[in-house]
Amino acid sequence: MSAPVSIGLIGAGIMGERMLRAILAQSPELVRAAGIWDPSGEALARIASELPDVAQKPDAAAVIAASDCVYIASPPASHLGHARAALAAGRTVFCEKPLAIDVADSRAFVAEAGVRGAVNFPFASSPAVAQLQDWAGGVGGNRRISIEVAFATWPRSWQADAAGWLDRREQGGFTREVVSHFLFLSRRLGGVLRGLQASVSFPEEGKSERRIEARLMAGDIPVTLIGSVGTTPKDDHNIWMLEGEGGAIRLCDWSLAEQRKPDGSWQRAPDALTQLEARPVALKRQLEGVARLARGEAHQLATLEEALNVQEIVEAILAS
Structure with a gap:
């Protein structure tokens, strides 16, 4: 061993x-x-x-x-x-x-x-993302991805101690901190991110963004993205959805995989875990990947190339 x-x-x-x-x-x-x-x-x-x-x-x-x-x-x-x-x-x-x-x-x-x-993009080891990958074949052709994130305040309540940099334009903001995860997910399931058109709002002097809108491609899949602060009572609201001619699947609140039924209602994966339940599972899988990385073995972690592609899109959104 x-x-x-x-x-x-x-x-x-x-x-x-x-x-x-x-x-x-x-x-x-x-x-x-x-x-x-x-x-x-x-x-x-x-x-x-x-x-x-x-x-x-x-x-x-x-x-x-x-x-x-x-x-x-x-x-x-x-x-x-x-x-x-x-x-x-x-x-x-x-x-x-x-x-x-x-x-x-x-x-x-x-x-x-x-x-x-x-x-460290934990979606690389997420049980819910693994479920989405299993379901993705049933979505069919003519695919499209939509991403929606919203926050009651930024930074989120549990991040208050790090507000000194999390709410500054130089290093912080929800696009870098949260949207990047869903762009990584789009990159991992769709392909290289490219073709960005975006707008961003910085209404408070010296503070991070409060609203973004973007369109781009993940491989050959069009992606629409919207994010905002002060538009929900929830600390953290997020939905990532993949739709096609054969159906739709989505990830809600970080860890809940759902599949759209023929009647339009959504059915959650039977073994779905809440974010708090899923986090230790994903972290364990991430650390197994870290061990393989350190040994020079193949791993499932987000590669530097994937992370760079995500960063390029994030920074282009913020500069738009």
């Missing part, structure tokens, strides 16, 4: 802690936590209080030195600095999206990294 893959974590915010807990929940024969670092002493103190057995490292370099694979969950502007340092040390990289805030830098990084990196 292969030795467990040692994963070091850079970033102890919401995503860093979530991934750390997921690592600790896996079999120690699969993965182990090599240690964590964050420039925020407050964040590390929280981790020390709740997970005292996890090694805390003095800096990012120490995390990299202790790891087989480095998970990067710091703010986007710092992603590629850490990723390049990890690759230079011979490690693999598992990065939060987006790869960077500069598309040209992301393109250069993808050319440098080859197959030694992947990006």
Whole structure:
């Protein structure tokens, strides 16, 4: 049996802690936590209080030195600095999206990294997405995809601690943070994203976008996209739908796969899981993919090329 893959974590915010807990929940024969670092002493103190057995490292370099694979969950502007340092040390990289805030830098990084990196788009390991893939053959021809997202406020209530960057135009906004996941899903199921036409609204000075509309192609499938803030009482509303001449399938609220019946009503997958139920399943599958990535084996994770394609579309929407 292969030795467990040692994963070091850079970033102890919401995503860093979530991934750390997921690592600790896996079999120690699969993965182990090599240690964590964050420039925020407050964040590390929280981790020390709740997970005292996890090694805390003095800096990012120490995390990299202790790891087989480095998970990067710091703010986007710092992603590629850490990723390049990890690759230079011979490690693999598992990065939060987006790869960077500069598309040209992301393109250069993808050319440098080859197959030694992947990006954390959990739809790559989602049980609901697997169900959609099983159903997709019945949708028939003349396909089209629609994406709808809406939020009561931005950032969402549980992200308030990260509002300093999540609600700024430079690194934040719901298009980068949420819409990117559904663009990845369209890319994975449809093909390369291209042919964008879009509009965006920034009504509040210095703040992130509040509305977007876009049309594009995923392979040969047309995609329509709409996103807005303040248009729903829900913290987070989202629907991704694939329609064709033979029927329609959709993903609701991140994890609920549904199939349209002949009478127009929607039937949910019998084993559908809520987002809270599905998250640990997807995280386990993601970490299995990370272990394969670190060993140089084939994996299902979002590739750097897929993530770059998504980022190119996201940034083009925000620049429109």
